[in-house]
Amino acid sequence: MAALAMSTTPARTQAFDLDALVAAAKKEAPINIYDSTGKIVEMAENFTKKYGVQATGIKVSASAQLEMIVREGQAKNVKGDVVLITDAPAGLAQLLPQKFVESWLPPDMADKIPAKFQDPLAVTTNAAIWAYNTEVYDSCPVKNLWELTEPKWKGKVAFYDPLSKGTYPDWFNQTATHDDAKMKEAYKANFGKDLDVGEDSATAAWVKAFAGNSPLLADADDAISEAVGAPGQKEPFFGLMSSAKFRDNADKGYKLGLCENMLPWPGWTYVKLGLIATGTKSPNASKLFIRYILTEEGIAPQVKDGKLPTNPDIGLPADEPSGIGKVLDRLQQYDAATALEDWDARQDWQDLWRVSYKK
Structure with a gap:
């Protein structure tokens, strides 16, 4: 993900003293961390207990994070010191170039984190994975996108x-x-003929055909999880949701099942960036938190939800509820090399959706 370098000194050549960083962090003001998952509250509390450095986790959607970071940076009144944001294209296109945030890789993690995840x-x-209701269906009712x-x-x-x-x-x-090409192959597998592409791509x-088939739209994964997995339904919805929602099976008695063999993929991935506000008054505490969440202890609350750490030393727990570990090699992988192109094309895809969608 080496689109924008934030430092001219390679991380692995920098001296790093964790004890010194902890000592410096303890002298600074408390920090706030923005993340789109409520698990950030627990993570911040665990961090505070471990290091004695006060941190508060605040759940903020990716779109709201973007707006807040820009406004805080422009006003030079930073409230969110650390930003964990799933909108990587926005980070690359807006936040980093305008220096609202910076990327910092702990030097002692430079040999662990794969290069594609280092900068930023x-x-x-x-x-995001396709799911069905296991109470109604013995197996996934959809084999092909x-x-x-x-x-x-x-x-x-x-x-x-x-x-x-x-x-x-x-x-x-x-x-x-x-x-x-895989979308074209999936079309032929489903319909038995080649796709006559009347659009720019398969x-x-x-997108045009799916939007025109009146999907139920939601503005939160919680609503999708309920529509698909709530028990007692005769005709439950099929749906696409975060792997984290599978915890609803235990928490709410839902009946969510993973469509393991769906073509061309059972789901797709995206990355979460860990960035530090350039205007933070607590740079050392912010750096310490970034390093903390690159460890097994720090990221554990999110790993339980099927979110895979970029630190390859950390694996998914055996009891992770979605079962995503069985299909990791079959998921469509996000390629950050074209993240800026994703940003530039975002409005075009939204326009296509808008004109194609039928209620």
């Missing part, structure tokens, strides 16, 4: 509104850029 620093790879454009699934698919979450139009662009043809 990504702390986890997250996944193109089935969702057919009359059988009209109005029966729960889906995050691409107009309200940037990772979804980014997914469209990633697919068109890197995996359009991906665009799918």
Whole structure:
């Protein structure tokens, strides 16, 4: 992800003293951490207990984070010292170039974190996966992404509104850029004939057809999880959601199941960047928190939700509820090399969705 370098000194050549960083952090003001998951509250509390450095985790959606960071930076009144944001294209296109934030890789992690996740620093790879209701279906009722454009699934698919979450139009662009051939192959596997692409790509043809098939749009994964997994339904929705929502099976008695063999992928990934506000009054405490969440102890609350750390020494727990560990090699992988292109094309994909969608 080496699109924008934040330091001219290679991290692995810098001296690093963790004890000195902790000592410096203890002299600074408390920090706030923005993240789109509520697990950040627990993570900040654990950090404070471990180091005696006061930190508060605040759940903020990626889109709201972007707006808050820009406004705080312009006003030179930073409230969010550390930013964990899943909108990587926005980070690369807006936050880093305008120096609202900076990326810092702990020198002692330079030989652990893969190069593609170092600059800017990504702390986890997250996944959106296709799910069904196991109480109603013995196995996944959908085998191919193109089935969702057919009359059988009209109005029966729960889906995050691409107009309200940037990772979804980014997914469209990633697919068109890197995996359009697989979309064509999946079309032929489903319909028994080659796709006559009347759009710019097979991906665009799918987006147009799927949007026109009246999916149920939501502005939160919670609503999608409920529509798909709530027990007692006769005709539950099929849906795409964060792997983290599978904890609802234990917490709420839901019946979510992973579509392991869906073509061309059972889901897709995106990255979460770990950035520090350039105007923070607590740079050492912020750096200490970044390093903390690159450790197994620090990131544990999110790993339990199927979010894969970029530190390869940390694996998913055996009891992770979604079962995503079984399909990691089959997920569509986010390619940050074209993140800026995703940003530039985001409005075009949203426009295509807007004109194609039918309620």
